[in-house]
Amino acid sequence: MITDSHVHLLPPQLGRAVRRFFREHIPGPLAYPDDHQVVLAALAAVGVTEVWNLPYAHKPGVAASLNAASAHTATAGTTRSLRVVGAATVHPGDEDPAGLVNAAVVRLGLRVLKLHCSVGRFDADDPRLDPVWRVVVARSIPTVIHVGHHVSGETYAEELDALARVAQRFPDAPLIVAHCGHPATGRAVELLARHASVHADLTPRVHDPVAVADEVLEAHPERFLFGSDAPNTAVTVERSLARLSSVSDATRTAILSGNAARLLAAVDASAD
Numbered sequence: 492m493i494t495d496s497h498v499h500l501l502p503p504q505l506g507r508a509v510r511r512f513f514r515e516h517i518p519g520p521l522a523y524p525d526d527h528q529v530v531l532a533a534l535a536a537v538g539v540t541e542v543w544n545l546p547y548a549h550k551p552g553v554a555a556s557l558n559a560a561s562a563h564t565a566t567a568g569t570t571r572s573l574r575v576v577g578a579a580t581v582h583p584g585d586e587d588p589a590g591l592v593n594a595a596v597v598r599l600g601l602r603v604l605k606l607h608c609s610v611g612r613f614d615a616d617d618p619r620l621d622p623v624w625r626v627v628v629a630r631s632i633p634t635v636i637h638v639g640h641h642v643s644g645e646t647y648a649e650e651l652d653a654l655a656r657v658a659q660r661f662p663d664a665p666l667i668v669a670h671c672g673h674p675a676t677g678r679a680v681e682l683l684a685r686h687a688s689v690h691a692d693l694t695p696r697v698h699d700p701v702a703v704a705d706e707v708l709e710a711h712p713e714r715f716l717f718g719s720d721a722p723n724t725a726v727t728v729e730r731s732l733a734r735l736s737s738v739s740d741a742t743r744t745a746i747l748s749g750n751a752a753r754l755l756a757a758v759d760a761s762a763d
Contacts, residue, residue, distance in 0.1 A: 497718025523722035551584030694718030
């Protein structure tokens with residue numbers, strides 16, 4: 492069982508826009524084409540049995556359509572050997588961000604939330620997100636959040652302070668620091684060490700694998716998730732999987748599947 496908790500199977504127009512952004516700002520060859528079926532087949536071929544599909548809203552007013560597309564992709568992409576878990580997104584500028592998240596979970600069957608601070612131009616502790624964090628806590632929705640604002644996708648250590656404030660105010664919110672805050676991974680690890688509900692994924696940042704020492708993974712095996720960032724990555728899934736060959740079997744199992752399964756199992760999707 493392998494769960495890739497960080498995949499972007501975006502609607503065609505948005506997918507093309509993301510690729511154009513990469514060509515202009517982060518040039519270099521990527522490991523996968525922007526094709527859902529090709530990406531899913533490549534992941535399944537190396538043993539991935541589940542993916543979390545993460546959309547992200549770049550401005551107010553687009554989250555509802557992205558969430559509907561995510562639900563469709565989850566249904567269309569799921570096969571007997573690979574399950575696609577749909578994620579929702581929201582923007583703090585939306586008219587009713589908490590309502591959008593509730594509807595995504597209850598009506599659309601989405602089970603994860605994705606927030607991207609640089610794309611949406613907001614901070615994790617934006618006051619407009621407070622109603623969203625209350626929903627996240629009430630429904631135990633695992634929330635993958637890209638904290639950094641740099642055009643390269645990098646996160647600076649001080650930018651994680653906003654997420655620390657969220658974790659302090661909403662201690663039961665299951666937060667997942669995307670890319671383990673690369674390159675500020677040390678600060679991200681400090682954050683999860685201080686807050687029991689904070690996790691991090693080991694997703695590469697375009698060309699750069701996330702550098703987290705084995706001893707850190709062994710010290711917090713229940714707090715890390717595996718991710719690839721496919722298709723918008725230059726690091727193959729095989730390479731990311733190989734990086735975990737030096738940790739214990741128990742730690743590797745937790746990172747590759749156990750932690751993701753535990754987080755999903757806790758989601759409350761009951762009708763209000």
